[in-house]
Amino acid sequence: MGRPRSTDPDLRHGRHCVFMMHVHLVFVTKYRRGVFTGEVIDELRVIFANVCRDFEAELVEFDGEHDHVHLLVNYPPKVAVSALVNSLKGVSSRMIRQKNYPGIRRKLWGGALWSPSYFAGSCGGAPIDVIRRYIEQQQTPH
Template identity: 85%
Template sequence: MRNNNEIRHGRHCFFLMHVHLVFVTKYRRGVFTKEVIDDLREVFKSVCTDFEAELVEFDGEDDHVHLLVNYPPKVSVSILVNSLKGVSSRMIRKKNYPSVQRKLWGGALWSPSYFAGSCGGAPIAVIRQYIEQQQTPH
């Protein structure tokens, strides 16, 4: 894995974009074990690779998970989230984990809501100050 602060580039742009995602299980049920979390990590890595993104960090507890994803600007966060949640739900349900089967019914693993926060780079106050100090032409 490369340095997480390495600026990436596309054909016409340079970028360094990270998003912090939090997914919660349906009904906030505690269904995750270490084995499920380990499988989720592999599924999330695979989905990120499909989007030319990188799963920088991942972990969770029994009822939610946190992801830190480095992604290119051509990727919509909402579409990335939809794929991450959809693929992981199908894969985890296909493996028939007893903890998941016992506490969740129907086809849903995740709550429909999620948290997404942009992160990394300089704080907003520093960027704002930098922009304010630009020399406007007379």
């Protein structure tokens, strides 16, 4: 019958694992050009949430400024962060360009919305020192 599922709403369940994995992503516009308005940021929020859903991930938090955006994504262990990033950046670039926002077309005349670089930081769960102490306290068999 197995053990009952945890009632912790932050834990996600796969077929053979329980997980809580978050990544903080930062994408910067090409040439660090300030092209985002509130309307574009709102559009990006919807696009990113849909891409995350396709990866069985969740866009937990999102916001941005004129030249960059921050995403907090809860993702399953089967997803490679690099594949998620490539899809997030590729789909959003294509869809934002299709909307034909005049400020973006004027300031970014090439084919790219995003700089090829990005920041990805792991986060969530217990701090490393708490995990380290927990592991150290395990009773090694003799």
